[in-house]
Amino acid sequence: MSARKIDGAAIAAEIRGELKDRVAALAAAGRAPCLAVVLVGDNPASALYVRSKVRAGAELGIRSIEVIRPVAATTEDVLEIVCGLNADPAVDGILVQLPLPPQVDAQRVLVAVDPGKDVDGFHPINVGNLVAGRPGFLPCTPAGIMAMLQRSGIPVAGQNAVVVGRSDIVGKPMALLLLRHDATVTIAHSRTRDLAAVCRRADLLVAAVGRPGLLGREHIKPGAVVVDVGSNKLTERAEVERFFAADPRRLAEFERRGSTWIGDVDPVAVRELASAFTPVPGGVGPLTIAMLMANTVAAAELRRR
Numbered sequence: 001m002s003a004r005k006i007d008g009a010a011i012a013a014e015i016r017g018e019l020k021d022r023v024a025a026l027a028a029a030g031r032a033p034c035l036a037v038v039l040v041g042d043n044p045a046s047a048l049y050v051r052s053k054v055r056a057g058a059e060l061g062i063r064s065i066e067v068i069r070p071v072a073a074t075t076e077d078v079l080e081i082v083c084g085l086n087a088d089p090a091v092d093g094i095l096v097q098l099p100l101p102p103q104v105d106a107q108r109v110l111v112a113v114d115p116g117k118d119v120d121g122f123h124p125i126n127v128g129n130l131v132a133g134r135p136g137f138l139p140c141t142p143a144g145i146m147a148m149l150q151r152s153g154i155p156v157a158g159q160n161a162v163v164v165g166r167s168d169i170v171g172k173p174m175a176l177l178l179l180r181h182d183a184t185v186t187i188a189h190s191r192t193r194d195l196a197a198v199c200r201r202a203d204l205l206v207a208a209v210g211r212p213g214l215l216g217r218e219h220i221k222p223g224a225v226v227v228d229v230g231s232n233k234l235t236e237r238a239e240v241e242r243f244f245a246a247d248p249r250r251l252a253e254f255e256r257r258g259s260t261w262i263g264d265v266d267p268v269a270v271r272e273l274a275s276a277f278t279p280v281p282g283g284v285g286p287l288t289i290a291m292l293m294a295n296t297v298a299a300a301e302l303r304r305r
């Protein structure tokens with residue numbers, strides 16, 4: 001049996017295509033949606049994410065405002081930016097790129113965002129709405145994964161789902177969304193005893209720990225659906241050869257660029273054992289950005305009512 005590769009990029013393109021008409025309708029009615037992105041510091045991965053978000057918006061006709069501050073910014077500096085964006089009637093969505101530098105109190109910043117502009121779904125009001133099953137903005141990565149499963153015809157109700165990782169951004173909201181869709185949900189994490197045994201019970205395994213290739217053959221039940229949220233950069237030749245020994249394309253990429261990407265799941269094991277899986281790159285990543293666009297369009301529509 002060879003696993004089906006879920007084409008996240010194609011599904012994301014489909015979702016963005018559906019948003020185009022809604023953006024056009026908002027623009028025709030007077031004003032295109034506007035997303036404000038706040039980036040503090042010079043973390044290259046964060047800068048790359050922000051560029052991708054702004055570019056994806058531009059392709060749909062969503063306006064972006066980028067607010068960039070040096071790595072030495074204080075909590076007060078960031079709060080002042082957020083308050084200004086809250087008060088700006090032209091701004092529909094606000095996204096504060098994480099992680100923030102350690103001296104910035106991220107909790108205070110996230111609570112300061114107007115819940116009606118909180119397109120990341122990180123404000124406690126929106127987290128509470130998710131827990132209570134009420135309408136609200138959903139965090140983009142878990143929402144994107146649900147959309148991907150639905151559009152791929154992968155059943156969730158009644159399935160044993162195991163989410164590995166308990167972050168506020170992915171693990172926790174992912175578990176809550178799977179529960180909302182009637183999965184039987186387990187959250188595993190760094191203190192879980194016999195992680196492999198827990199994972200092997202999963203019909204649907206979601207890996208969101210940020211550890212290259214952590215989940216291997218012993219973690220995957222044959223026939224499981226495996227969603228890999230990890231996005232880890234490999235720069236050591238020995239590691240690249242360990243994971244991609246039989247993949248000449250990846251080895252060539254490493255020779256060319258000095259690095260390659262890997263998820264949290266061993267790429268060989270998942271192809272051999274899963275019934276369907278999301279590749280890295282090209283799986284979950286594009287969905288996250290598509291859902292950010294969807295949240296921004298929804299925020300704009302709600303604010304025009």
Ligand code: GUN
Binds near residue numbers: 095096140169288
């Ligand atoms: N950093 C990593 N993922 C995310 C995300 O979804 N939103 C924000 N704001 N920062 C992130």
